[in-house]
Structure formats: C-alpha cells, structure tokens
Amino acid sequence: RRPPRVTRHHREHRLDEALDDLHTVERASPSDRTAIRRARRRVGRVNSAITQQLLRSRFDKEEKTCVEEILAAARAQRASAHTTASCNGTAPPPAATATDDGLCPIPSAELWRFFDGVNTPLQEFVPDAATGATFRSAMARLPTASRFRELLTEAPTLDDIETQLQHVRGASSPGLDGVGYDVYQKFAVQLLPALGAAFKRCWEAKKVPLSWKLGVVRLLYKKGERTDPANWRPICLQQAVYKLYSGVLARRLGRWLDANDRHAPGQKGFRAVNGCGEHNFLAATLVDQARRKRRTLFEVWYDFRNAFGSVPFALLWDSLARLGVPDDYVAMCKGLYESAAFVVGNAEDGTTDPVHLRVGVFQGCPLSPQLFNAAISPLLFALQRLPDTGVQLSTDDRLGASAYADDLKTFSSTEDGIKRQHALVVDFLRWTGMAANPSKCCTMSVQRDHRGVLKTCDLGLELDGDPIPALGMADSYSYLGIGDGFDHVRRRVELAPALKQLKDDATALLQSGLAPWQVVKATKTYLYPRVEYALRHLRPFQQQLEGFDRHLVRGLRHLLRLPVSATTEFLYAPVSRGGLGLLPLTELHAAIQVAHGWQMLHSKDPAIRRIARVQLRQIADARHRVDTQAWADREDELCEKLLNSQLGASPDAPPKRRNGDIGQLSAGRVARRTTEAPQRRHWFTVGGHPAPSPHARTQARDSAGVRGDWRCGCHATASRAASRAVARPRHRVTARQASHQAQTLDQVGRDEGPREDRSHPRRCWKRLPHAASRPLGVRLPLCGSGATQPVGHAQCPQAPASPSARQVQAPRVRALRDAGACAEPLLRHNGRGPWTPRRRAQDHRALAHRGVQRQQGPGRASHEPDRAVARRPRATARPSAV
Structure with missing residues (x-):
C-alpha cells in the first residue's frame, strides 16, 4: 500500500480519502452499482469544493481578471446556446473562445506595410495655403495670452514630478524597458533627484533620448473582420520615464490653456470638466427646444478617419504657435516626435520591424490629447465666428458646434446655416489633408409642413463626392455613447x-x-x-x-x-x-438624474449654466401662468421654487390645468426627482414608530392602517394587523375597524379550543418593514396576544422565543390595543352592545354621520357604502390533525 501523500489543505486530504474509498468499493463489490455511484458522487463533491475554493482564492488575488473570465465564459456559453438553437438541427459552427488571447491573426510583414502607409502623409500641409485663410483669420482674432507664461518657459521642478507620479496609475503597462509606474512610485524618494536632473537636461536641450521615442504598439480588436488591420485599434506602450516627462509637459500646457482661456469653443475632450454630460445635455436641449417651440433644427455628425493618426506634424506646431504658446515649448514638443518610431508587438509571427512616425500623434502619450485639441481648434474657432449660424439657446449664447476630441457635431436653426458650416468643415479637411468617413457621418433635418406635421428632408450634403446619409425622425445616431435624434421614445x-x-x-x-x-x-x-x-x-x-x-x-x-x-x-x-x-436601480436612476441636473446648473462653463436656467424658465412658462413683471428680477428664485415643486403655490405663478408640455429629460426632471428621491426608502432611520396616545381620537385613527373586514381566526392574522398598524401610521382607520381589531386580540388570547384548533400549526414568520428597527437576524413569529392575555400567550406555539423579539413585538400590540380603547366608546351607544357583522351597514352609516372617515386617502369622506366590508369573510384554516 502506498504511503499517504503530503496534501496542501484539508480538501486534498478529503479527496485522497474519497478516492481510496472509491477504489476499495470497486475492488470489494464491483457489482454493487449503488455503492459505487455513492462513492463517485463523494469524489465529485470534493472536486467541486476544491474548484470553488481555488476560484474564491483567485478572486482575492486577481479580482478583475477573475470576474472578467467568469463573465466572458458565460457570454460564450450563451452565444453557443443561441447559435445551436438557431441552427435548427444543422451542425453548429465552432463556439467562440471565452477569452481573447491578445494576438492579431495578421502577419507582421502585412502589418508593417499597412502602418507604414498609414504613417505616410498623403499631402504636405501648407500653413499659408489659400484654403486656410478663414482659419488663420479666426486664430488671429484671439487676444494676447499673457498669464502664467512661466509654466511654459521654466524647467520642471521636483514638485511637478512628484505631482505627476501621484496622479498616474501604478498598474499601467510598461514599455520596452519593463519598468512601470509602480517602481517609480515605490522608490520615489530615491529617484526624484535623478528624475529632476534628467528632465532638466531634456528641457534645456529640447530633446529626449532616442530610446525613449521607441514605442511598442498593442493592437486591440474593435469590430468587423479580424484579418483587416483597420479593425484593430493601435495603443502605443512607451517607457514610463518618457510618459512622466511628457505628462509634466501636458499638465503645464493644460494649466496655461485654462488660465488664458485658450480652449476651443465647444471642445470638452480631455479636460477637467464633465464633457460627455454637458454635450449630452446640450443635445437633449436642442431637441427639446425644437419640440417645445416647434422650430426647425438641422444637425450633422462627423466621423474622422484615423483622426489621431492622420494629423500632420506641421499642423500641430502651427496651431500651438497661433494659440500663443512660446517657441521654446513648441521646440520641445518637436523634439519628442523627431525620429520617433514604434513596433507592433502582438503580430501573428512576432514583432514587426520599426515603423517611423511621420504623421499623427501617439495614442497613449499624455501629451497627445492636448496636441490634438490644439490641431482641431482652428476649425472650432472658425465655426464660432461664422455669421448667421447656430441655434439661439439663451440671450447671450448662440452655439453652432460641439466636439469631444474628434467627435464633431454641428447644428443650426436654418438650412443655409448648416450648409455653410458643412462647407467650412470640408475646407478644413482639404487644408489639413485629413479625411472623414461619409458612411459613418449623418445628417438630421427637423422641418414641418404648412399643417405643422413633421417631414423628413435630405439636406444633400456630400464628402469627397459621397453623400452623407440622412437620419429619419424615428432613428438615432450614437453620439458619445447615447442615441441622439428627434424621437424621444428611443430614450x-x-x-x-x-x-x-x-x-x-x-x-x-x-x-x-x-x-x-x-x-x-x-x-x-x-x-x-x-x-x-x-x-x-x-x-x-x-x-x-x-x-x-x-x-x-x-x-x-x-x-x-x-x-x-x-x-x-x-x-x-x-x-x-x-x-x-x-x-436599487430605480433609486440609483433618481439620484443620478438629480446629480446630473445639479451639475448642469453649476457647470464650469457659463454658457451651460445659462442654458440650464433658460430651460427651467421655458418649463415654468409652459406649465405655469408666470407673471413676467413679478418674476423679472427673481429668476434664481423662480428656478429654485420650480425645482422644489413650490412654484405652483405662488400667487404669481399658478399652475395650468392643461399645459401640453413635452416630457423633459434633463433639467425639467430635477424638480420631480428632487422631491421623490428622499421619500423612496427610509432604512436610514433607526428606531421604531412611537405608540399612539389612548387619549386622542385623531391619534387612534392614525395609528392603524388595517381593513375592517378581516376575520382574525389565528394569531398570524392578528399580528399581521398589528404590523400594518405600526408600519403605516399615516393611514387612517375607522373607529369600528380599530375596535374590531382590539376585540380580536382579546379573543385570540383566551384559551378556547375551537379558535386554537383553527390556528395553523406551522410557525409563520413576518418581516418588519424596516430592517434597521431591529438587530439583524431577528425573526418575529406572528403572535400578538402577549400584551392582552399573558397566559394564552405563554401557551401559544407561535409565541416569540427570544427576549429581543418580544421587545420589538410589544409596541405593535400596544398600539392596536390603544386604538381599540379609543374607538370602543363610539360603538357602545344606545345600549346596543358590541359590534356584530349583521349590523355592518347601519353602523357604518351612523359613524359616517358622526364624521368618522374611512380609509380613502387624505381629505375624502366616506358617504358611500363600504366596499371592503361587503367582501366575504376570510376562510379559516382547517383544524390541525394533531
């Protein structure tokens, strides 16, 4: 017999024991299939426990990778099942792999030819060409930039390097040297002096070492055919020391642009603002205003072909100079791209030969976003100065374009304006040598006929001879991840x-x-x-x-x-x-909507703030009869009251009975969300509800919210009534209903055979409406007779077993008993005695004349026959067979 092997944990020891038992059973009684199956199931259970423990241990070490693999495997399994079901009996194709191996199935020679052609400019950029006169004129009108010039003229300090180290992600992939950010962060104290000296030398020489400018490109699959290099996104992995240096330059350039207001109008990409949120708010505002005011609207979305990889170097340096950037800083940026090259590292047969970078910016370099924004700024400044275009969204704001890096959108209220904007975009592409994808661009035209009915109209715009598709009224265009279009149902x-x-x-x-x-x-x-x-x-x-x-x-x-x-x-x-x-997603949606509205009302962009307030004023005018003279100098107060749902109470803005306003997505929904969100859930409140006072009839009516037709034949029904009485103190109940519940508690507590026989023998459980009102894990049995009849309560099989449960259950019974004590004097009048079901109708009519209201909501009296009491009594449980 072999000696027992050394196991790493007790589950491996259990697995050895299970395998030994299985072999023993198979040798001793091979014909006993039942025992063999039992032994095999034991082995399977131990193996499953080991697999589960390994999975949980991996989650502790590699959380993100573990979750991604679980989700990828589940998606591959669902795709395989869907493919099998759709084949209708035919042989299904091979299932997709759960995870991507990261390799590009394209030979290295083909990838080198593709990227060498992409990085060769199709034409030479001439800054002084005739087609660029409009853009040069727009840039020449910028005021002189004179603030914080030292940011672009002084060498980086140790504080700048340390700040950059604190803002980088330590898990970022390293470059060719294999040294990541985590190494520099761990040994920052020792490396900061060396980094400061090296960066100062690079700043003075306006160059960087040649090894810093060699990057490794990793291709990430986007969509489409995997053998097409255009369907792979190149991400350049450069050395961490180079990215630290370029990150310091980018941070300083961004601070200088902010201080001198040099950001292009409408450009929100790669800035410390909520760019996507503000652009989506602007898109929703354009559509809502066109629907509310029944105005015309024309929009064009542009998709640039290889935008970051096709920007000419000369355009980068010319745009920086026209923005007012000092020449020394421009020279330092030029030194980063001189003799720069990259290799593709995940080709099918290995690494490609170096590809020299002759056009475009590195995707992954911290300085690339700022350089690209500067290259696009001449177009945005020219669009802003184009006369008689755009849409008037407020008194001071007439916007005509919005951009998030290379995602450009133009809009105008006239057809002539949108065509002149399109002509300007075509001139910019012709001047710079960049190109757009006509098939991925789109236009939208919102017009109405003489009857006011929407009609679809093709603007007939073209790019390089190819027509741009037109968007229908029921269609949408994916802009910044959200469908943009006129139809509000798509949202x-x-x-x-x-x-x-x-x-x-x-x-x-x-x-x-x-x-x-x-x-x-x-x-x-x-x-x-x-x-x-x-x-x-x-x-x-x-x-x-x-x-x-x-x-x-x-x-x-x-x-x-x-x-x-x-x-x-x-x-x-x-x-x-x-x-x-x-x-819950319902509450998360409400909270996010409120936060989004607040951000728009307090945006860093003054135009967004003004547009948000104008939208609120339009909503107020559409839904209220606003006195213009009374609210002339109180715009902020009007917005505040509208958001807090208090505008209707003002005598200067009574609500309209029928307003016919459209459904608002952004700022208009803040008012309803602001009042709804705090009232949805109350588990932040600790403590129980107070018991009502037995000396006030109003408190007695407010203390219970139960129905009077309940036939309480067991402890469960009585306790359920008490639970509702405490859980919903805001609901009102008639005096007769409260008295009936009190009598039921008294009757349940008595030791009567027939009533106890009708109680269900199984222990039933009822949850409290607020988990914070009791210690976690306390479950309460449905018994409500402890406060009225202690003897019967002690004999009840459903009595609370723990002191904590009895402590929480007692206020319910006390509240219902006090409510019944207040209501019983109303019922014992004229010597008629207690209430009986036969006197139901006449007693309710008598109580209605006395002013007692039944449970129908606030402010509604009961002058009609009670529908609840007309129901049949609840069937009681069968006697338990004990």
Missing part, C-alpha cells in the same frame, strides 16, 4: 439590451461559485458602473429597472439560503448598519 427603450445583458451577467456571478460577499462586491464594482452613464442620460421604464432589482434579490436570496418570507431590506441597508449596501 425609453435604448437601455433594454444593456439591462438584459446586465441581468445575464448577474446570473453568471450568482452561479459561479464565488462566496456571497464576493458576489456582492463584484456586482457593485463591475455591474452597476456599466449602466450609470446610461441612466444619467436615458429615461428607461420603471418596470425595466424593477425587473433587474427583483432578479438580483431572488438570486441573492437563493445564494444566502433565505426563506421566501425573509426580509430583503438588509440587502439595501448601508454596510455600516449591517446591510449589504446595494442600491
């Missing part, structure tokens, strides 16, 4: 595919074998952030968001082995109070 359904995929990914995490806390962390870290951006700019249906919340709650309930009747409030309670810290 309702655009998020549905993403929510479906999010639900599938949540299922994959729940079924992966991760620990419950790991599943919760992965959900909050990798699932919720994927929809935050879309929730900020879209208006999904409430049912869509609630569907995902219910799916996640069911999965977590099953994962935590909770019964169906267990509370789910602790899933959404804060972590500091014993909960899991999840947030």
Whole structure:
C-alpha cells in the first residue's frame, strides 16, 4: 500500500480519502452499482469544493481578471446556446473562445506595410495655403495670452514630478524597458533627484533620448473582420520615464490653456470638466427646444478617419504657435516626435520591424490629447465666428458646434446655416489633408409642413463626392455613447439590451461559485458602473429597472439560503448598519438624474449654466401662468421654487390645468426627482414608530392602517394587523375597524379550543418593514396576544422565543390595543352592545354621520357604502390533525 501523500489543505486530504474509498468499493463489490455511484458522487463533491475554493482564492488575488473570465465564459456559453438553437438541427459552427488571447491573426510583414502607409502623409500641409485663410483669420482674432507664461518657459521642478507620479496609475503597462509606474512610485524618494536632473537636461536641450521615442504598439480588436488591420485599434506602450516627462509637459500646457482661456469653443475632450454630460445635455436641449417651440433644427455628425493618426506634424506646431504658446515649448514638443518610431508587438509571427512616425500623434502619450485639441481648434474657432449660424439657446449664447476630441457635431436653426458650416468643415479637411468617413457621418433635418406635421428632408450634403446619409425622425445616431435624434421614445427603450445583458451577467456571478460577499462586491464594482452613464442620460421604464432589482434579490436570496418570507431590506441597508449596501436601480436612476441636473446648473462653463436656467424658465412658462413683471428680477428664485415643486403655490405663478408640455429629460426632471428621491426608502432611520396616545381620537385613527373586514381566526392574522398598524401610521382607520381589531386580540388570547384548533400549526414568520428597527437576524413569529392575555400567550406555539423579539413585538400590540380603547366608546351607544357583522351597514352609516372617515386617502369622506366590508369573510384554516 502506498504511503499517504503530503496534501496542501484539508480538501486534498478529503479527496485522497474519497478516492481510496472509491477504489476499495470497486475492488470489494464491483457489482454493487449503488455503492459505487455513492462513492463517485463523494469524489465529485470534493472536486467541486476544491474548484470553488481555488476560484474564491483567485478572486482575492486577481479580482478583475477573475470576474472578467467568469463573465466572458458565460457570454460564450450563451452565444453557443443561441447559435445551436438557431441552427435548427444543422451542425453548429465552432463556439467562440471565452477569452481573447491578445494576438492579431495578421502577419507582421502585412502589418508593417499597412502602418507604414498609414504613417505616410498623403499631402504636405501648407500653413499659408489659400484654403486656410478663414482659419488663420479666426486664430488671429484671439487676444494676447499673457498669464502664467512661466509654466511654459521654466524647467520642471521636483514638485511637478512628484505631482505627476501621484496622479498616474501604478498598474499601467510598461514599455520596452519593463519598468512601470509602480517602481517609480515605490522608490520615489530615491529617484526624484535623478528624475529632476534628467528632465532638466531634456528641457534645456529640447530633446529626449532616442530610446525613449521607441514605442511598442498593442493592437486591440474593435469590430468587423479580424484579418483587416483597420479593425484593430493601435495603443502605443512607451517607457514610463518618457510618459512622466511628457505628462509634466501636458499638465503645464493644460494649466496655461485654462488660465488664458485658450480652449476651443465647444471642445470638452480631455479636460477637467464633465464633457460627455454637458454635450449630452446640450443635445437633449436642442431637441427639446425644437419640440417645445416647434422650430426647425438641422444637425450633422462627423466621423474622422484615423483622426489621431492622420494629423500632420506641421499642423500641430502651427496651431500651438497661433494659440500663443512660446517657441521654446513648441521646440520641445518637436523634439519628442523627431525620429520617433514604434513596433507592433502582438503580430501573428512576432514583432514587426520599426515603423517611423511621420504623421499623427501617439495614442497613449499624455501629451497627445492636448496636441490634438490644439490641431482641431482652428476649425472650432472658425465655426464660432461664422455669421448667421447656430441655434439661439439663451440671450447671450448662440452655439453652432460641439466636439469631444474628434467627435464633431454641428447644428443650426436654418438650412443655409448648416450648409455653410458643412462647407467650412470640408475646407478644413482639404487644408489639413485629413479625411472623414461619409458612411459613418449623418445628417438630421427637423422641418414641418404648412399643417405643422413633421417631414423628413435630405439636406444633400456630400464628402469627397459621397453623400452623407440622412437620419429619419424615428432613428438615432450614437453620439458619445447615447442615441441622439428627434424621437424621444428611443430614450425609453435604448437601455433594454444593456439591462438584459446586465441581468445575464448577474446570473453568471450568482452561479459561479464565488462566496456571497464576493458576489456582492463584484456586482457593485463591475455591474452597476456599466449602466450609470446610461441612466444619467436615458429615461428607461420603471418596470425595466424593477425587473433587474427583483432578479438580483431572488438570486441573492437563493445564494444566502433565505426563506421566501425573509426580509430583503438588509440587502439595501448601508454596510455600516449591517446591510449589504446595494442600491436599487430605480433609486440609483433618481439620484443620478438629480446629480446630473445639479451639475448642469453649476457647470464650469457659463454658457451651460445659462442654458440650464433658460430651460427651467421655458418649463415654468409652459406649465405655469408666470407673471413676467413679478418674476423679472427673481429668476434664481423662480428656478429654485420650480425645482422644489413650490412654484405652483405662488400667487404669481399658478399652475395650468392643461399645459401640453413635452416630457423633459434633463433639467425639467430635477424638480420631480428632487422631491421623490428622499421619500423612496427610509432604512436610514433607526428606531421604531412611537405608540399612539389612548387619549386622542385623531391619534387612534392614525395609528392603524388595517381593513375592517378581516376575520382574525389565528394569531398570524392578528399580528399581521398589528404590523400594518405600526408600519403605516399615516393611514387612517375607522373607529369600528380599530375596535374590531382590539376585540380580536382579546379573543385570540383566551384559551378556547375551537379558535386554537383553527390556528395553523406551522410557525409563520413576518418581516418588519424596516430592517434597521431591529438587530439583524431577528425573526418575529406572528403572535400578538402577549400584551392582552399573558397566559394564552405563554401557551401559544407561535409565541416569540427570544427576549429581543418580544421587545420589538410589544409596541405593535400596544398600539392596536390603544386604538381599540379609543374607538370602543363610539360603538357602545344606545345600549346596543358590541359590534356584530349583521349590523355592518347601519353602523357604518351612523359613524359616517358622526364624521368618522374611512380609509380613502387624505381629505375624502366616506358617504358611500363600504366596499371592503361587503367582501366575504376570510376562510379559516382547517383544524390541525394533531
């Protein structure tokens, strides 16, 4: 017999024992199939436990990689199942791999030819060409930049280098030398003097070592045919020391541009602002104003072909000079690109030969975004100065273009204006030698006929002889990740595919074998952030968001082995109070909408702030009868009251009965979201509800919210009534209903055989409406007779077993008993005795004359027959067979 091997953990020891038992059973009784299957199942369970433990250990070490592999494997499995189902019995194609190996299936020689052709300029850029006169004139009108000139003339200091080290990501991929940011951050104290001396020498010489300018390009697959090099995105990995130096230059250039107001109008890319949010707000404002005011609107979206890789070097240096950048700084930027080259490192057969960079900027260099924005600025300045174009969005703002790096969009209120803007864009492309993809560009025309009906019109714009497609009224164009178009319904359904995929990914995490806390962390870290951006700019249906919340709650309930009747409030309670810290998508959507509206009203861009306030004023004018003279000098107060839903109470702005205003996505929804969001959930409040006073009839009516037709035949029904009385103190109840519940508690506490026989023998559980009102894990049995009849309560099989449970249950019974004590004097009048079901109708009519209101909502009296009391009594449970 072999000696037992050394195991690493107890699960391996259990696996050895299970295998030995399996071999023993197979040798001893090979015909006993039942015993063999039992032994094999034991081996399978131990193997599954080992696999699960390895997965959980990997999550602790490589969290992001582990989650990505789980989700990729689940998506590949779903794609394979979908392909198999759609084949209808035919042989399915080979399933896609769960993870991408990172290799480009294109030979290195073909990649070298492709990138060498791409990095060769098609034409020489001439700054003084005739086609660039308009752009040179627009740049010449800029005021002189005289502030903080020392940022671009003085050498980098140790503080600049240390600040740059603090803002970089330590896990960034290194270049050819293999030294990443993490090494420089770990040994910053020792390396800062050396880095300072090296950067000072580079600043004085206006050059960098040649080894710094050799980068490694990694190709990332985008979409389309994998054998086409154009479908791969090149990301240049350069040495960390070079990126530190260029990062210092970029930070200084950005501060100088901010100080001298040199950013191009409408350019929000790679800036310390909420660029995508402001551009999407502007896009929604254009469409909402055209719908609300019934005005014309014309828009064009442009897609540049290889924008970062086709910018001429001469255009970069000429634009920097025209912006007012000192010549020494421009010379330093030139030194970074002289004799620069790169190699493709993930080709099919290895690394390619060096490809010399003769046009374009490095994608991955910290300085590249600032240089590209400077190259595009002549076009944006010229579009701003083009007369009789754009859309008037406020008294001081007539905007005509918005850009996020190379994503350009032009818009105008007239057809002639949009055509002149398009002609200017064509001149810029012809002047610089850059190109656009006509098939990926799009136009939109919002016009109405003589009856006011929308009609689709093709503007007939072309790029290099190819027509630009026109967008229909029901279509949308993907701009900055959000569908942009005239049809507002698309904002309702655009998020549905993403929510479906999010639900599938949540299922994959729940079924992966991760620990419950790991599943919760992965959900909050990798699932919720994927929809935050879309929730900020879209208006999904409430049912869509609630569907995902219910799916996640069911999965977590099953994962935590909770019964169906267990509370789910602790899933959404804060972590500091014993909960899991999840947030429902419905509340997340409301919070994000409020935050987005607040950001637009307090944007760094004064034009966005003015446009947001004008939009609020338009909403107020459409939905209220605003007295213009009364609110002439109170614009901020009007916006504040509108957002707080208080404008309708002002005598100077009564609400219209029928306003016919459109549904607003951004600023207009802040008013409703601001008032709704704080009222949705109250698990931040600790403590129970106070018991009502037995000396006030109003408090007695407000203390219970139960129905008077309940036939309390068991402890569960009585306690459920008490639970509702405490959980909903704002609902009102008639005096007769409160008295009936009090009598029911007295009757339940008595030791009567028939009534106890009708009680259900199984222990039932009821959750509290607020998880923070009790210690986590306390479950309350449904018994409400402890306060009225202690003897019967002690004999009840459903009595609370723990002191903490009895402590929480007591206020419910006390509240209902006090409500009944207040109501019973109203019912014992004229010697008629207690209430009986036969006197139901006449008693309700009598109580209605006495001014007692039934539960119909605030301010509504009960003058009609009670529909609730007309129902049949609830069927009682069968006697238990004990």
